[in-house]
Amino acid sequence: MKKFILAVLLTAIFSSPACYAGTPAVEQGRKIFVKYCVKCHGEDGSGSEYGRYLKTNPVRDLRTNRLFLSDSELFIVINHGASWREMPNWEYVLSEEETEHVAWYLRTLKFTPDPKEGERIFKDKCALCHAPDGAAKKIWKAPDLDSSALGPFEMARLIRYGIHGTLMYPREVLHTNAEIANVVDYIQRIKK
Secondary structure (H helix, E strand, O other): OHHHHHHHHHHHHHOOHHHHOOOHHHHHHHHHHHHHOHHHHOOOOOOOHHHHOOOOOOOOOHHHHHHHOOHHHHHHHHHHOOOOOOOOOOOOOOOHHHHHHHHHHHHHOOOOOOHHHHHHHHHHHHHHHHOOOOOOHHHHOOOOHHHOOOOHHHHHHHHHHOOOOOOOOOOOOOOOHHHHHHHHHHHHHHOO
């Protein structure tokens, strides 16, 4: 895991992980993904039909993993599974190196946000409290998101997990990763 974190840190400093697509480690990760993960997560990581209809919770869109998981969290989820989901642990199936390769591969998956969809969701679900002219703005004193200092990673996590002790409850049961990614993209675009 230490090698993986160091490699990801160096990648973050010098370039994006996507530039490593096709390297032996990423290609090995893709093969492992196809062997073990495609049934639920689909070929492109967006979720297979089977995965989208799992009884407990549908699979998450792995193309958005950079918005929701740090490098160490991604490694932990692959190794130990995901709470409240049918994601099994792979710790006893994959070696540490194979887990690193899968994580590298997941970092190369691409998601293209839809800002129009993000705007629609924001207006339907968020503007009441977070738009400058939101009707509940004065009552709840929610921050204007168009002037937020939060970056995409922090904003996505706040939307997904909520803020304890506030009306900003976790939205992960209401919105998919892709929907949250679309909202985050929209908010980042309208920032002043």
